[in-house]
Amino acid sequence: MQLFTHIGRYFLLMSNVFRRPEKWKLFFKATVQEIDKIGVQSLGIVALLSLFMGAVICIQTAANIDSGWIPLYTIGFTVRQTMILEFAPTIIPVIMAGKVGSNISSEIGTMRISEQIDALDIMGVNSANYLILPKIVGAIFIFPFLIIMAMFLGVTAGALIGVLADLLPLADFETGIQYDFRPYQVVYSLFKTIVFAFIIVSISAYHGYFTRGGALEVGKSSTQAVVYSIVLIMVANLLITQLILT
Amino acid sequence: MIELKEVNKSFGSQHVLHDISIVFETGKVNFIIGRSGSGKSVMTKCIVGLLEVDTGEVLYAGRNFSAMSNRDRKEIRQEIGMLFQGSALFDSLTVEENVKFPLTLFSKMTAKEMTDRVNFCLERVQLEGSNKKFPSEISGGMQKRVGIARAIAMNPKYLFCDEPNSGLDPQTSIVIDTLIKEITYEFNMTTVVVSHDMNSVVEAGDRINFVNEGSIWWKGDKQEILRSSNQELNDFVYASEFMRVVKDNIK
Ligand SMILES: Nc1ncnc2c1ncn2[C@@H]1O[C@H](COP(=O)(O)OP(=O)(O)OP(=O)(O)O)[C@@H](O)[C@H]1O
Ligand SMILES: [Mg+2]
Numbered sequence: 001m002q003l004f005t006h007i008g009r010y011f012l013l014m015s016n017v018f019r020r021p022e023k024w025k026l027f028f029k030a031t032v033q034e035i036d037k038i039g040v041q042s043l044g045i046v047a048l049l050s051l052f053m054g055a056v057i058c059i060q061t062a063a064n065i066d067s068g069w070i071p072l073y074t075i076g077f078t079v080r081q082t083m084i085l086e087f088a089p090t091i092i093p094v095i096m097a098g099k100v101g102s103n104i105s106s107e108i109g110t111m112r113i114s115e116q117i118d119a120l121d122i123m124g125v126n127s128a129n130y131l132i133l134p135k136i137v138g139a140i141f142i143f144p145f146l147i148i149m150a151m152f153l154g155v156t157a158g159a160l161i162g163v164l165a166d167l168l169p170l171a172d173f174e175t176g177i178q179y180d181f182r183p184y185q186v187v188y189s190l191f192k193t194i195v196f197a198f199i200i201v202s203i204s205a206y207h208g209y210f211t212r213g214g215a216l217e218v219g220k221s222s223t224q225a226v227v228y229s230i231v232l233i234m235v236a237n238l239l240i241t242q243l244i245l246t
Numbered sequence: 247m248i249e250l251k252e253v254n255k256s257f258g259s260q261h262v263l264h265d266i267s268i269v270f271e272t273g274k275v276n277f278i279i280g281r282s283g284s285g286k287s288v289m290t291k292c293i294v295g296l297l298e299v300d301t302g303e304v305l306y307a308g309r310n311f312s313a314m315s316n317r318d319r320k321e322i323r324q325e326i327g328m329l330f331q332g333s334a335l336f337d338s339l340t341v342e343e344n345v346k347f348p349l350t351l352f353s354k355m356t357a358k359e360m361t362d363r364v365n366f367c368l369e370r371v372q373l374e375g376s377n378k379k380f381p382s383e384i385s386g387g388m389q390k391r392v393g394i395a396r397a398i399a400m401n402p403k404y405l406f407c408d409e410p411n412s413g414l415d416p417q418t419s420i421v422i423d424t425l426i427k428e429i430t431y432e433f434n435m436t437t438v439v440v441s442h443d444m445n446s447v448v449e450a451g452d453r454i455n456f457v458n459e460g461s462i463w464w465k466g467d468k469q470e471i472l473r474s475s476n477q478e479l480n481d482f483v484y485a486s487e488f489m490r491v492v493k494d495n496i497k
Contacts, residue, residue, distance in 0.1 A: 111336075
């Protein structure tokens with residue numbers, strides 16, 4: 001029963017979010033700020049994770065295929081496929097759910113309990129639209145860039161460690177990353193990412209927006225925001241993968 | 247003028263407001279007083295449309311606000327200013343930006359006109375010189391004053407103040423009360439103040455409505471309130487030793 005109440009309230013909120021902004025100028029300004037907050041300020045962590053994961057996947061694959069029967073370029077191929085298909089588009093958003101989701105939820109939750117949202121509503125501002133739409137648009141815009149960067153850095157780190165640790169010649173790695181390359185897989189990944197960006201922002205905003213009580217509840221909301229975002233990302237990932245790749 | 251006609255409001259099985267009928271007069275400071283939990287905040291939220299009434303009407307100068315859709319309410323919303331209990335300033339904006347906020351969204355003013363208006367409002371609450379500070383950098387009393395400046399920025403016809411004195415020392419309280427009183431007369435606003443502070447009532451109250459258990463129990467002015475023989479009202483007014491001393495002096 002509780003579940004249906006949540007779903008109903010969520011869609012009601014979203015129907016208020018997707019309205020025409022009061023002033024386009026303010027909307028664009030807010031969106032740019034969100035792009036900075038959500039995207040630009042996450043560049044460091046995303047880059048770091050991608051580099052390390054690319055390198056680790058390379059080492060792992062190399063360690064697991066030294067049978068002689070499997071060609072060495074498989075290492076490059078595996079690094080590329082893992083980065084493009086799952087690590088960049090799914091795991092990076094999961095990490096972003098922790099970073100960005102909790103931030104969004106506590107920001108909006110604090111505004112709720114300190115009556116700032118009431119203040120907006122009283123002025124006749126559509127608070128849901130004013131607060132949430134720039135975050136959704138900003139995230140959907142910047143996530144694909146983060147993810148492309150993650151793919152690129154992951155593969156580069158794989159190549160580097162492969163050569164430096166003497167796991168395979170660069171030429172083999174190159175063959176691997178070019179082997180059976182299907183561009184639509186990148187499109188599939190970017191599509192996933194956009195869906196996940198929407199999930200993270202809208203779920204976190206929902207939890208913040210309906211916070212009741214005090215500082216303690218703001219904390220609870222942001223924990224819930226992260227947990228539900230991650231669960232929904234996983235479910236959506238399964239559905240999208242099943243629908244598109246098979 | 248704001249008029250409530252037989253307003254009822256329940257939360258589940260809890261009936262909070264019972265047949266509230268009340269008139270808030272223009273150019274007067276109208277108080278809503280009552281014990282904690284008596285339904286003052288719920289009443290205010292019903293009047294400004296943050297909560298929907300179950301039955302009854304809320305009329306702004308004859309316009310039936312409670313029956314309007316959100317879109318139609320917009321016009322009246324822009325005639326409403328509200329000072330919140332915790333000030334509710336936007337903490338990512340400076341003092342100046344807070345006051346300017348409703349102007350940027352809803353007025354057709356030029357940048358210069360907006361700046362002038364912001365400065366006028368901030369001067370009106372004696373806060374010149376704090377323009378660039380953030381809400382977290384000023385005191386509670388100053389935040390309340392910025393709240394007032396923001397509330398009057400759009401030149402509202404109706405001003406609501408939810409517990410304007412909570413958390414303030416007696417002297418700062420009086421500054422706020424006086425300010426509310428002065429701007430009400432100056433701009434001929436319909437002002438509604440929610441409070442349980444008897445000092446403010448005596449300081450600024452023109453019309454006083456005592457709410458008890460979700461009903462309007464008593465109404466009158468500040469001369470009458472001190473002499474009323476209504477039992478519940480007396481219990482509320484003379485709850486403190488200080489007010490009992492005042493009472494003895496009146497007699
Ligand atoms: N959103 C809500 N949902 C359910 N019950 C509520 C809600 N808001 C208020 N109530 C209940 O309505 C009653 C009146 O609350 P209200 O906040 O109006 O009191 P108040 O007179 O403003 O008290 P105080 O002086 O402490 O602010 C309380 O019993 C409260 O529990
Ligand atoms: Mg209250």
